[in-house]
Amino acid sequence: MCKKLLAELKETIDNKTASNLELDKLERITERLELLETDCTTCEQHLTALQTYIRTLINKQGQFEKQTIKQHKQKLQKITTHLQKQHQLVPDGYYLTMGLAFGTSLGVVFGAALNNIAIGISLGISIGVAIGISLDGDAKKKGNVI
Numbered sequence: 001m002c003k004k005l006l007a008e009l010k011e012t013i014d015n016k017t018a019s020n021l022e023l024d025k026l027e028r029i030t031e032r033l034e035l036l037e038t039d040c041t042t043c044e045q046h047l048t049a050l051q052t053y054i055r056t057l058i059n060k061q062g063q064f065e066k067q068t069i070k071q072h073k074q075k076l077q078k079i080t081t082h083l084q085k086q087h088q089l090v091p092d093g094y095y096l097t098m099g100l101a102f103g104t105s106l107g108v109v110f111g112a113a114l115n116n117i118a119i120g121i122s123l124g125i126s127i128g129v130a131i132g133i134s135l136d137g138d139a140k141k142k143g144n145v146i
């Protein structure tokens, strides 16, 4: 159902708008919700709301205001948060972002110890990124990525 609507929506917008609306993410989210809706009423509600919402997007025929894009992102964020909290799913690249942040702060500690902040930070970042990529790959393998 949603897939058909999404395909319809894609036809009304250009690539730039599609990436602004994070259509790929929206597609992955709706697929998730369709799998989860039988067991989770919140997912079911999100899915029903999304169907109505995608129809209103189609009706805009590619005419999106900044405000609409902003609200759109908030909407996706809200559903993503639910999927993360209730269904232990993570957004794509989640661990990489975490690893980067963690690696940077670790790097500052390294840097202080080595008396060379630049080397410390690049060391920390490479470790953090390596861990992040491996955790992302692991989550993907387990089918836990939104």
Ligand SMILES: [Zn+2]
Pocket (backbone or CB within 6 Å): 036, 040, 041, 042, 043, 044, 082, 083, 086, 087
């Ligand atoms: Zn749910």
